[in-house]
Amino acid sequence: MIRSSCCRKLSTQCKTNAWTRFPQHGFSTQSGLFPEEHMIHTSPQISDFNSHAYASMLQNCIINGESTTGKSLHCHILKRGGCLDVFAYNVLLNMYVKSDLLSDAHKVFDEMPERNTVSFxxxxQGCAMALRFVEGIELFFRLHREGHELNPFVFTTILKVLVSMEWAELGWGVHACIQKLGHGSDAFVxxxxxxxxxxxxxVDPAREAFNEIIxxxxxxxxxxxxxxxxxxxxxxxLELFSRMRMVELKPNNFTLVSVFKALLGVGAVDVGRSIHACALKMRYEMDPYVGAALLDLYTKTEDIEDARRVFEEIPKDDVIPWSFMIARCSQSDRSEEAVELFCQMWQTLVMPNQFTFASVLQACATMAGLDLGKQIHCHVLKVGLDSNVFVSNALMDVYAKCGKMENSVELFMESTNRNDVTWNTLIVGYVQLGDGDKALNLFLDMLGDQVKATEVTYSSVLRACAGLAALEPGTQIHSLTIKTIYDRDIPVANALIDMYAKCGSIKEARLVFNMMSKRDLVSWNAMISGYSMHGLGVEALRIFENMQKTGIRADKLTFVGVLSACSNTGLLDKGQAYFNSMVYDHGIDPCIEHYTCMVGLLGRLGHLDRAVNLIEEMPFEPTVMVWRALLGACVTHKDVELGRISALRVLEMEPQDEATYVLLSNMYATARRWDNVASVRKSMKKKGVKKEPGLSWTENQGTVHYFTVGDASHPDMRLIYGMLEWLNMKTKKAGYVPNCDAILLDVDDDEKSRLLWVHSERLALAFGLIRTPFGSPIRIMKNLRICMDCHAAIKCVSKVVQREIVIRDINRFHHFQNGTCSCGDYW
DNA sequence: CGGCAACTAA
Structure with missing residues (x-):
């Protein structure tokens, strides 16, 4: 009687707790799996405290996932002070495990009067589900210690835990134990x-385990x-799969997934198609895993039509097939399709996840679709995925690729979750927009924040250095890459080659190139165009010939390098031969850059008529670069009329291009057509052409020293002007005659000569001569085309002072040595 | 009363 009243009391308690709070999980009369409330009191099994009845009711709770009901049953048992047998306790334990209530399970386990292998x-299993692997392992040891039976169930369970823990050492011990007990022949184990x-x-031990199964x-x-x-x-x-079919075992959906993966691995799409047919016959086409594997197979082999067909067929109530298609479209340059799929998905009410958003945003970034990106940004906020690091990185990338760095930075500032990709996205954004300074500063912040730089970081900041022609930071970053062993990464090494080449250290570039154990197309291209921009055409062509021997196939960019090498060095026959070879041997359609090189090459050697013919013949509208190349040739070969036409074409496209006015004026001056010189000056004034201030700079011991024309602001100015006086005297003696045509101002020749000697590149040169040790090369950067007279003067200086002088102007590098320049006076 | 296998991926 006492028991019965307790039971009654408890049942009302449970009713208020469980029934009112969780009506949907309460005692369900409809399911028929659980007795109605009154039955608990009347059922004879329960009043007799029948373990078996409790066990089967608990089992029903497990099957139906009714943890609340299970819990109240547990309450009953406790309140009645009942003692279940070990079987029923195990079911109770399992009920808590399956309900993800590990601490309750532990409690039951501790309170059980006796335990067997099943309890352990x-x-x-519960520990494994809750990712508390160490606890699981400890229980395994305890099971063994307390002398319970080590049956196959124990081993399948513990092996799974070990796989999750990646604990191979213990795995071998367990395998030894299995063999000793002879469980290896069990199919489950x-x-x-x-x-x-x-x-x-x-794989070999796995195969042995497979062979042992009886x-x-x-x-x-x-x-x-x-x-x-x-x-x-x-x-x-695949071989094992066919053997499996010979023993007449029918593959199931699990098998098919792996087979499709293997078929993708060997690239046998056709076989894939026939097994796809088998899958259809066995009605596995609706299995989401099989569907995903098929999508994987067809999208990776570029068979988008088949992929689409599979996609149309399979159930789409899950995010995975959608994400899959969107991801693959984004990655294979079908951004529009990716976006379209995303819109469709949005309408089906399937919730996009972080992968979906990251993929569709990647498509937006590729398309530079700002409006689209903003709309998806709104969706991201709605769904609350804006704090996910992958999604916010992808959003930052969209804004960066659309040139909206301020939005990107804003997201960066707000982000609570950052990783290396977050920093890289911003750095790459700045580099792509040509803001190398900001990229480098961000790199320093990144290191300061203890974020590990990656290959992407290094190759990007090296690109920034290349853009800034910043040799010293570039060299420092080179040492960092060596320290982190990232210098062995091919893209990083390629960026190093490019950086050294663009910073004027072609020898260092070659050193990096030589050190590479593996080179890709980009490595060769970087080296070829590096030599080309330094006017070392013969070296460039030698590299190209070596490249041919490796079997790496040349592309458009390779030939831009090769042809510009020919152009920069004046190798007409070779240039023509390479141009033909490009078309006929390599099957590459010439693009406008190739034609520009050829126009420059023909023009440089005085074949102006052929250059004009080529412009007329080429299947493109000539760009400003083409006309500039022709103009340069006209200046050199004093063809005033053609030069005038070329200059007009340039000015049609870029009316503010000061360099073209200067070239035009120089040309007229050389031809002594003074009235034309005056009209050029007039039209410059009329059009309000702003002279871009000429700026030259040189690095010295970690500091960059900038000079403008006639600059007197540098602290070493007295020394610099002293040096210039000395150079003026020495070069005059060595035969240098100032070419006053380079000065557009209407002043007398003495004044012009004086003005020439305060050109920014000469100031930088004088500073370099004062501050650098004898014998070391002097590197100077200029933001404009080097002036003709400076070019002549510096050639002379290089002989007088016996120093290598490297000047990078807006077009290329000039290596002055012993009175000559690597450009051969043509640039 | 307990155990083994498969999907996207910035």
């Missing part, structure tokens, strides 16, 4: 072993096929 295995070895990439079932075969497929043994996977 059940709790270990054997398959768990296969999976464990597969996860470690140990009665191999479907799962064992599939496990082994999967092991091969996962570890890149695609042929073996």
């Amino acid at each position: 295995v059940t709790l270990i 054997g398959t768990a072993l296969i999976d464990a070895y597969s996860a470690c990439g140990l 009665h191999k079932d479907m799962v064992s075969w599939t496990g082994m096929v999967t092991c091969y497929a996962e570890n890149g043994f695609f042929e073996e996977a």
